[in-house]
Amino acid sequence: MSIQYLPKSGLYASTGLNTYARLEYTKDISNATIAIIGVPWDDLATSRPGTRYGPQGIRNASSFILPNRKYNYVLDINPFEVAKIVDYGDVEVHAGYIEDMFNEVEKEVKEMLKKNSSVIPVVLGGDHSISLPVIRGLSSKYKKVAVVHVDAHHDSLDILYGKKYDHGTIFRRGVEEGVIIGESSVHYGVRVFSSKEDMESVRALGYDLLTMKIIDEEGLSKTVEQLKRKVGDQPVYLSIDIDVMDPAYAPGTGYPDPGGLTSREILEFVRKLYGLNIIGMDVVEVSPPYDVAEITSTLAASIVFEGLSIISKNLKK
Numbered sequence: 001m002s003i004q005y006l007p008k009s010g011l012y013a014s015t016g017l018n019t020y021a022r023l024e025y026t027k028d029i030s031n032a033t034i035a036i037i038g039v040p041w042d043d044l045a046t047s048r049p050g051t052r053y054g055p056q057g058i059r060n061a062s063s064f065i066l067p068n069r070k071y072n073y074v075l076d077i078n079p080f081e082v083a084k085i086v087d088y089g090d091v092e093v094h095a096g097y098i099e100d101m102f103n104e105v106e107k108e109v110k111e112m113l114k115k116n117s118s119v120i121p122v123v124l125g126g127d128h129s130i131s132l133p134v135i136r137g138l139s140s141k142y143k144k145v146a147v148v149h150v151d152a153h154h155d156s157l158d159i160l161y162g163k164k165y166d167h168g169t170i171f172r173r174g175v176e177e178g179v180i181i182g183e184s185s186v187h188y189g190v191r192v193f194s195s196k197e198d199m200e201s202v203r204a205l206g207y208d209l210l211t212m213k214i215i216d217e218e219g220l221s222k223t224v225e226q227l228k229r230k231v232g233d234q235p236v237y238l239s240i241d242i243d244v245m246d247p248a249y250a251p252g253t254g255y256p257d258p259g260g261l262t263s264r265e266i267l268e269f270v271r272k273l274y275g276l277n278i279i280g281m282d283v284v285e286v287s288p289p290y291d292v293a294e295i296t297s298t299l300a301a302s303i304v305f306e307g308l309s310i311i312s313k314n315l316k317k
Contacts, residue, residue: 019087020124020304021062021070026086029116033083034311036304037108038090039126039134041101042287044166048254050287054300055090055124057252057288062301072309074271079305079312088112088121102133109137117141120311122304125284127254128155131239132170138237138280139179145279146184146234147171148227150269151241152257154187154209156202175205182206184234186227188269189215189244191259212259220265224272231276238273238281238307240266242300250299252291263299270306274313281307 019025020036029035038055045051071078079085091108093101112119123134128151138145149155149171156172158164164173171187174180183206191212193199202209208230210223247256249263261269286300 018056018059018063020059020301021080023080023085023087025089027088029086029088029112029119031084032086032116032119033315034085034120034122034308035088035112036085036122036124037088037112038124039093039101039105039130040090041093041095041126041130042254043095043098043101043127044129045127045254046166048287048290050252050289051125051127051254051285052095053288054126054284054286057286057291057294057297058124058283058300058304059087061294061297062304065298065301072305075274075309075313077309077313077316079308082312082315083308085308101130102136105130105133106137109134110140113137113141120278121280122307122311123280123282123284124300124304125282125286128239128241128284129166129170130284131237131282132174134280134282135174135179135237136177142235142279144179144181145237146181146231147174148186148188148231148236148238148273148276149241150188150239150244150266151190152243152260153192153241153255154190154202154207155241156187156205156207158201171207172205181234184231186210186230188223188227189261192257212261215261220269220272224269228276233277235279236276238276238278240270240281240283240303241285242283242296243285245299250296252287252289252296253285254287254290255285263302266299266303267306270303271310274310276310278307278311278314281311283307
């Protein structure tokens with residue numbers, strides 16, 4: 001399969017359009033398998049801002065590391081040869097208009113599925129609130145989805161700072177709205193709770209809590225197998241908050257909490273998800289203004305690459 005990169009040589013990161021991995025930018029996704037789409041938004045971040053620059057930062061980092069690294073040697077696949085992957089650009093959102101953002105993101109995802117019902121959106125955030133309207137959009141086809149949520153925080157609070165809609169409440173709202181199957185969903189890497197009752201309220205929604213303590217004690221392989229049993233053959237939305245990482249590996253985020261995953265662990269984790277029916281994915285909460293030497297953006301771009309690899313490898317089964 002021939003893929004058009006920008007620029008044509010695919011070698012010069014400082015020239016051409018700022019697309020993910022120098023992929024073709026297009027709104028024509030009629031023949032696309034996967035479409036990269038950005039949501040530059042941080043109005044619901046309750047700590048350090050800057051995630052509105054996340055899509056730009058991830059794309060910029062990808063232009064340095066990926067044009068010469070298209071082959072995933074661990075999974076034995078070049079996703080850009082197996083799948084038709086394009087960069088769809090960004091959803092047009094405007095700071096200060098929260099309801100409009102939710103509506104625009106949901107509308108855009110629905111429009112993508114109208115253009116091509118089999119396309120898989122891979123979303124670059126943006127704070128974590130963007131995941132809910134993406135899942136709402138996907139529900140126009142899948143009705144309900146299981147969620148594999150990878151994060152230092154469970155983001156399933158009821159109310160945060162007096163508000164029902166926030167980047168810390170979306171996975172409760174999704175269950176309540178009937179677009180997330182709580183009984184088939186997992187929070188992975190969580191290590192921040194306000195109380196024991198907080199933990200139990202999350203479990204009451206149906207979610208499994210695979211905390212960092214459990215991961216440390218049982219390891220990646222065993223916990224991923226537990227995750228897969230929970231999810232089963234449901235359509236899966238994979239949502240990765242970069243703050244699941246230990247801040248030593250990803251300082252450029254709004255809520256850095258020590259004791260998280262290493263870079264090697266998160267990449268291996270995503271690879272182990274091969275076989276799940278992933279129908280959408282996001283990487284969120286990357287805040288370039290707080291980054292150091294682009295290590296957070298570079299890691300996020302690599303996580304996306306692993307996601308593209310497992311989705312593409314599923315196509316070959």
